[in-house]
Amino acid sequence: LAKTTQPISMDSYEGQEVNITCSHNNIATNDYITWYQQFPSQGPRFIIQGYKTKVTNEVASLFIPADRKSSTLSLPRVSLSDTAVYYCLVGDQGNAGNMLTFGGGTRLMVKP
Amino acid sequence: DSGVTQTPKHLITATGQRVTLRCSPRSGDLSVYWYQQSLDQGLQFLIQYYNGEERAKGNILERFSAQQFPDLHSELNLSSLELGDSALYFCASSPQGGSHPYEQYFGPGTRLTVT
Numbered sequence: 001l002a003k004t005t006q007p008i009s010m011d012s013y014e015g016q017e018v019n020i021t022c023s024h025n026n027i028a029t030n031d032y033i034t035w036y037q038q039f040p041s042q043g044p045r046f047i048i049q050g051y052k053t054k055v056t057n058e059v060a061s062l063f064i065p066a067d068r069k070s071s072t073l074s075l076p077r078v079s080l081s082d083t084a085v086y087y088c089l090v091g092d093q094g095n096a097g098n099m100l101t102f103g104g105g106t107r108l109m110v111k112p
Numbered sequence: 113d114s115g116v117t118q119t120p121k122h123l124i125t126a127t128g129q130r131v132t133l134r135c136s137p138r139s140g141d142l143s144v145y146w147y148q149q150s151l152d153q154g155l156q157f158l159i160q161y162y163n164g165e166e167r168a169k170g171n172i173l174e175r176f177s178a179q180q181f182p183d184l185h186s187e188l189n190l191s192s193l194e195l196g197d198s199a200l201y202f203c204a205s206s207p208q209g210g211s212h213p214y215e216q217y218f219g220p221g222t223r224l225t226v227t
Binding site for chain 1: 114116145147154155156157160168170200202204213214215216217218219220221223
C-alpha cells in the first residue's frame with residue numbers, strides 16, 4: 001500500500017496559481033494518482049487523475065515526473081471558493097476493488 | 113449534485129441503539145462504497161459492494177454491516193452504537209469501466225450523532 005505525504009496546510013490569495021505537491025515513494029507500477037477536493041460537511045469530489053507526465057482538465061493540471069515518486073496538483077488562478085481540503089491518493093492495487101485510501105489532505109485557504 | 117443520494121441527512125440516537133443508513137448510487141453504477149469521516153480518524157474506507165456482492169473490506173467494525181440490494185441501493189447497519197461512532201458517513205458509487213479507475217461519486221453524507 002503506497003502511502004502519500006502532502007503538506008498539512010497552504011495559504012494563497014485570489015488569482016494566484018497554487019501548486020500542491022504529494023510524495024508517494026512506494027507507488028506501484030500499476031497505481032494511478034488521483035486528487036480529490038472536499039468542502040466542509042460535503043463528500044469528496046474527484047478533480048483529476050493521472051498515471052504519468054501531465055494531465056490537464058477544465059479544473060486543474062497534474063504533473064507527474066518520470067519516476068512517479070511525487071506529483072503536483074496545479075490550480076490556476078484560485079478563487080475564494082477553492083478553499084477546501086485536497087487529498088492525494090494512490091490507487092490500492094492490493095484489493096479487489098478500487099477503494100480509496102485517504103490521508104490527511106492539504107487544507108488550502110484562499111484569501112482575498 | 114453527484115447523483116448519489118443518502119438518507120437520512122442527520123441522525124441523532126443514543127448509545128446502544130441500532131441505525132440504518134441508506135444509499136442510492138448513480139443510475140447505472142454497480143459499485144457502492146461506504147466511508148466514515150470522524151474528526152480524529154479522517155476519511156476511512158469501510159466496505160465496498162459490487163452488483164450485490166461484497167468486494168472489499170476496510171476498517172469496518174464487527175458491529176457494522178452492509179448489504180447491496182438487487183436494485184443496487186445499499187444500506188449500512190450500525191449496531192450497539194458508541195459515542196465514538198459519531199461521524200459523517202459517506203456513500204460513493206462508481207461506474208463499471210469508467211475512464212478513471214479511481215473516480216468515485218460521493219453522496220452528501222449522513223451525519224450520525226450518538227449521545
